[in-house]
Amino acid sequence: MNRHPNRAWTPPRGRGYAAVLLAAALLLGASACGGRATTHHKPGTSHEQATGSNGRLLSADDGSGNRLRQVDAQGAPEVAVTARPDSEDGWNVHLSVRNFRFTPDSVGGAALLGRGHARLFLDGHPLARVYGTWFHLPKSLLRAAGGGTRLTARLYADDHTAWAVGSAPVQAATTLGGATSAPAPAPASTPDATAEISIRDGKVDPAPGRTEVRKGRTVRLLVRSDRDDTLHVHGYDKEARLPAGRTVTLTFTADRTGLFEVETHETDLLLTQLVVR
Amino acid sequence: MTALDDSGAVSVLAHGIGAQHDLPLSPFYAFAGAFAALFVSFLALGLLWSASRFRGDRAGRPLPVAVQRAADARSTRIAVRALGLAAALLVVLYLVLGPADPDRNPAPGAVYVLLWVGLVPASLLFGPVWQLLNPLRTLHLLGCRVLRRDPAAGRPLPPRVGMWPAAAGLLAFTWLELVAPDPASPTALLLFLGLFSAAQFTGAALYGARWFGRADAFEVYSGLLARLSPLGRRPADRRLVLRSPFNGLDATPQLPGLVATVCVMLGSTAYDGFSDAPSWITTVQTSALGRTTTATLGLLGAVALVAALYALCAGATRLLSGQLAHPLTAFAHSLVPIALGYLVAHYFTLFVTEGPRTVMVALGADNPAPPEPPLGPGGVATLQVLAIVLGHVLGVVAAHDRSVRLFPPGRAVAGQLPLLVLMVAYTIGGLALLIA
Numbered sequence: 013m014n015r016h017p018n019r020a021w022t023p024p025r026g027r028g029y030a031a032v033l034l035a036a037a038l039l040l041g042a043s044a045c046g047g048r049a050t051t052h053h054k055p056g057t058s059h060e061q062a063t064g065s066n067g068r069l070l071s072a073d074d075g076s077g078n079r080l081r082q083v084d085a086q087g088a089p090e091v092a093v094t095a096r097p098d099s100e101d102g103w104n105v106h107l108s109v110r111n112f113r114f115t116p117d118s119v120g121g122a123a124l125l126g127r128g129h130a131r132l133f134l135d136g137h138p139l140a141r142v143y144g145t146w147f148h149l150p151k152s153l154l155r156a157a158g159g160g161t162r163l164t165a166r167l168y169a170d171d172h173t174a175w176a177v178g179s180a181p182v183q184a185a186t187t188l189g190g191a192t193s194a195p196a197p198a199p200a201s202t203p204d205a206t207a208e209i210s211i212r213d214g215k216v217d218p219a220p221g222r223t224e225v226r227k228g229r230t231v232r233l234l235v236r237s238d239r240d241d242t243l244h245v246h247g248y249d250k251e252a253r254l255p256a257g258r259t260v261t262l263t264f265t266a267d268r269t270g271l272f273e274v275e276t277h278e279t280d281l282l283l284t285q286l287v288v289r
Numbered sequence: 290m291t292a293l294d295d296s297g298a299v300s301v302l303a304h305g306i307g308a309q310h311d312l313p314l315s316p317f318y319a320f321a322g323a324f325a326a327l328f329v330s331f332l333a334l335g336l337l338w339s340a341s342r343f344r345g346d347r348a349g350r351p352l353p354v355a356v357q358r359a360a361d362a363r364s365t366r367i368a369v370r371a372l373g374l375a376a377a378l379l380v381v382l383y384l385v386l387g388p389a390d391p392d393r394n395p396a397p398g399a400v401y402v403l404l405w406v407g408l409v410p411a412s413l414l415f416g417p418v419w420q421l422l423n424p425l426r427t428l429h430l431l432g433c434r435v436l437r438r439d440p441a442a443g444r445p446l447p448p449r450v451g452m453w454p455a456a457a458g459l460l461a462f463t464w465l466e467l468v469a470p471d472p473a474s475p476t477a478l479l480l481f482l483g484l485f486s487a488a489q490f491t492g493a494a495l496y497g498a499r500w501f502g503r504a505d506a507f508e509v510y511s512g513l514l515a516r517l518s519p520l521g522r523r524p525a526d527r528r529l530v531l532r533s534p535f536n537g538l539d540a541t542p543q544l545p546g547l548v549a550t551v552c553v554m555l556g557s558t559a560y561d562g563f564s565d566a567p568s569w570i571t572t573v574q575t576s577a578l579g580r581t582t583t584a585t586l587g588l589l590g591a592v593a594l595v596a597a598l599y600a601l602c603a604g605a606t607r608l609l610s611g612q613l614a615h616p617l618t619a620f621a622h623s624l625v626p627i628a629l630g631y632l633v634a635h636y637f638t639l640f641v642t643e644g645p646r647t648v649m650v651a652l653g654a655d656n657p658a659p660p661e662p663p664l665g666p667g668g669v670a671t672l673q674v675l676a677i678v679l680g681h682v683l684g685v686v687a688a689h690d691r692s693v694r695l696f697p698p699g700r701a702v703a704g705q706l707p708l709l710v711l712m713v714a715y716t717i718g719g720l721a722l723l724i725a
Contacts, residue, residue, distance in 0.1 A: 270309040270662075282574065284567075
């Protein structure tokens, strides 16, 4: 099943890889000088633009040695995972993906946006690589992985880098409940509420609504404006510059309950309301 | 870069004061509140007294003479007037000389939170306090003394004027707070305060100091809320008395413009509620008419809706009860507690968070964080529903007593039905606004 069991990643044709790395390094350097956020930035929230359509390699990895490949939130691959008990043995796992195709024929090649494969992890331990939307997970495999209940599916490019948005890998998790063991909700490393908003010609898309989040969880705002502006989260007093045409990520912990407005200063538009309960 | 940042920070705060809003009410609380309101309404119809019990102005138990003497002492009055004048002077100085950033200037908070919202608890506890604190009245008094004029001298106020100027002033102030493009900017506030003071001084010069009691929006607002205060003054013997809020309410003078004033209070608070709804924000942000025009229409529409419902109800009352000269004004006092319920539900959190913050800024703290609200989300929701339902109950009782006094016994129950329906509509509307 796994054609490269002992290799964390396979480098694509050497020169191409070096070029991508160089471009990424240049961009990283360039963006570090300009477009800095004004205030209150949690470490790890960056405002750099992703390069081209194949994303930008981050220095961070996915926890098992594969580097992250960051892409714009808009049109980024998405995944959701469900598991239902099989009548005979183990679980049937279903992945539903958006903006993503499984490409078993080109695995090991260069990364192309929206293509690749998925990997399954049980409590962080690698289980299997998946080339389609359905996968049968036998109990023997669960035992071999040391057991656990938290099943995570993460999307990878053909070059075995993990697709990422806002420095966090594109992944979904579910709990294998029932017979295995008591469900233990693991602390999620991904944001608990994400709002993607774009502003064009003074119009907010999607139209201003409410983003619900539980107190103490993290909120991630991905905002792109067609003109220079400032993003402001009332109450938390978070601010970030919005350079024209770039997607800016603002991540923070929602530690006050209430209804807070997220808006732009120059155009004075309400983007969304955070409902923190 | 610094210059850019600074100018960016100046143009802020589209929503006046207050970075935090209360959470939308969960439907459970709203349904519980609506059910309680309906239940109490029909209970009132069947169980409440059939002969009027409230004695208005004549009621009350006099306070000890020593308390009255201390409260009425010349030195107390002068001290309170001086306090009001000094605070007003401080606010104007902060507006003229202070920083333009509303996070670092206490003046906007002083006007919108300490004055506007703070008048509610102050009037409920101590009666019509703004009459004494009003810096315009004090300045008029001082001006008359300098010119050796009698402050009360002036033409009598035409009876038709009533409280109409106060209703207009309230509408102007709520427009500034809820609709104006930049309500917290010192320029806007100075402009409003300047125009408002000019209008008040002109009126006082023509009609004497009595003008303030009828036409100063803040005095009328404070005076109407003070009708529900347990502390009052009996006109017959000028004694300070403890009295039931119902008696105070019953003594509300039935002046022209009273309905308009109460409708502005209800309508503007209602607008403040639905202007938080994302759908309304989308409408305002995308309207072809421009934002300020759309928001103005929204505010006027809310006031007009409240007023139209009231007029409809007054017409129905007249039809049901036969001859009643002024059904419109006769029951307007019973809306004051409902307006109070709206005010408490909408502004409690603002007052307890932004109020202390404003004081901290005035004392020199640089952009301090507002204190944590004393009530959690569940507590706030309970308080909101209780305020609205309690306001409803007080209104129903006040209207019931008035109707058994005005209507012949056979028609009293039927006569108050339209009003009861109206109050249920206002209350359910108020709860619905808290869900939105």
